[in-house]
Amino acid sequence: MKDHLKTSEWGLGLNGHVIIAGPCSAETPEQVEKVCLEMKKENIIPSMFRAGIWKPRTRPGSFEGIGEDGLKWMEIVRNHLNIPITTEVGNTAHVELALKHKVDVLWIGARTTVNPFAVQEIAEALRGTDIPVMVKNPMNPDLQLWIGALERLHAVGINKLAAIHRGFSDAYDKRFRNKPNWSMPIHLKREWKGMEVINDPSHIVGKRDGILEVSQRAINFGLDGLMIETHHDPDNAWSDAKQQVTPAQLKEILSKIDFKNTLDTQNPDEQLNDLRTAVDHLDDQLLDLFAERFSVIDQIGAHKREHKLTVFQSDRWKNVMESRTEKGVKKGMSEKFMKELLFTIHEESVKRQEKQLREGDAVKKEA
Numbered sequence: 147m148k149d150h151l152k153t154s155e156w157g158l159g160l161n162g163h164v165i166i167a168g169p170c171s172a173e174t175p176e177q178v179e180k181v182c183l184e185m186k187k188e189n190i191i192p193s194m195f196r197a198g199i200w201k202p203r204t205r206p207g208s209f210e211g212i213g214e215d216g217l218k219w220m221e222i223v224r225n226h227l228n229i230p231i232t233t234e235v236g237n238t239a240h241v242e243l244a245l246k247h248k249v250d251v252l253w254i255g256a257r258t259t260v261n262p263f264a265v266q267e268i269a270e271a272l273r274g275t276d277i278p279v280m281v282k283n284p285m286n287p288d289l290q291l292w293i294g295a296l297e298r299l300h301a302v303g304i305n306k307l308a309a310i311h312r313g314f315s316d317a318y319d320k321r322f323r324n325k326p327n328w329s330m331p332i333h334l335k336r337e338w339k340g341m342e343v344i345n346d347p348s349h350i351v352g353k354r355d356g357i358l359e360v361s362q363r364a365i366n367f368g369l370d371g372l373m374i375e376t377h378h379d380p381d382n383a384w385s386d387a388k389q390q391v392t393p394a395q396l397k398e399i400l401s402k403i404d405f406k407n408t409l410d411t412q413n414p415d416e417q418l419n420d421l422r423t424a425v426d427h428l429d430d431q432l433l434d435l436f437a438e439r440f441s442v443i444d445q446i447g448a449h450k451r452e453h454k455l456t457v458f459q460s461d462r463w464k465n466v467m468e469s470r471t472e473k474g475v476k477k478g479m480s481e482k483f484m485k486e487l488l489f490t491i492h493e494e495s496v497k498r499q500e501k502q503l504r505e506g507d508a509v510k511k512e513a
Contacts, residue, residue, distance in 0.1 A: 164371030172216035278306035323352025447502030
């Protein structure tokens with residue numbers, strides 16, 4: 147894949163894992179200053195300070211960002227923290243204003259990445275500049291669309307590039323605001339060698355609880371940094387209040403993360419390392435899928451208990467065994483493996499449903 151400059155080569159003093167922190171939105175100059183002062187007080191100075199100036203909202207009437215005035219407030223950050231500033235741009239007007247106010251790094255949001263026309267217009271507006279740009283993954287898990295957005299920027303001469311992994315929309319997964327789909331950033335790093343990917347646990351989790359866990363997993367998978375939304379008073383934030391943390395909480399989260407060398411800094415056998423990391427990710431996905439499947443099995447058990455149905459349904463089992471085995475063989479797995487796997491899964495399913503029935507009988511006896 148094409149050459150580009152890594153974050154350590156952007157000329158902004160970035161080294162090691164990049165930590166980006168700051169409020170979801172710049173709200174007032176007082177708010178920006180309070181966040182900076184609390185960061186100084188807690189001695190937690192991030193690599194970059196983030197703040198949304200324009201906010202793409204799902205429905206009109208929500209807070210859509212403070213606009214150009216917020217860019218003027220970014221001088222407060224430079225005065226207090228002396229670190230680079232980054233903000234999201236969604237169109238050419240945003241780009242022009244961000245460049246006018248000397249924003250150090252831009253990022254393209256997930257809602258913009260999905261639109262190649264919009265990305266191309268932003269790329270053209272940046273032609274002839276050397277400002278670094280980060281690209282968030284598209285809303286849906288489309289790797290080629292994500293790579294395509296980076297390629298459009300690279301094609302106009304932007305070679306200071308990085309990606310941001312913020313998860314993907316999934317109407318059925320209630321554990322995350324945006325499902326991580328860890329294979330996507332890993333595949334991106336494999337397809338575009340040297341491309342750094344910064345994880346955004348705030349948008350993946352959608353709430354403060356869980357940010358540490360997702361952050362650690364991102365580092366374990368070899369991602370190159372974190373973007374964590376940080377506000378001096380998160381509960382009263384004007385946008386995304388539930389997922390923002392205080393500077394003190396940010397400090398605690400970062401102190402608990404076991405930062406590891408990224409894949410690109412380990413050289414025993416880089417290709418083998420990449421493949422092993424991909425296997426680790428896939429195993430995690432398998433476990434997540436099994437957990438989801440057995441959750442549904444538990445619901446089936448409850449339904450059978452309520453309607454006085456037997457646990458074992460021979461016709462259903464025969465159909466599952468035959469159809470799944472056939473599908474597995476078509477995907478390159480042996481018939482023996484498929485039958486053994488399905489039998490093991492079926493055994494566990496039966497045990498769980500029997501447990502549902504026993505619990506139901508116990509409740510009846512107590513009554």
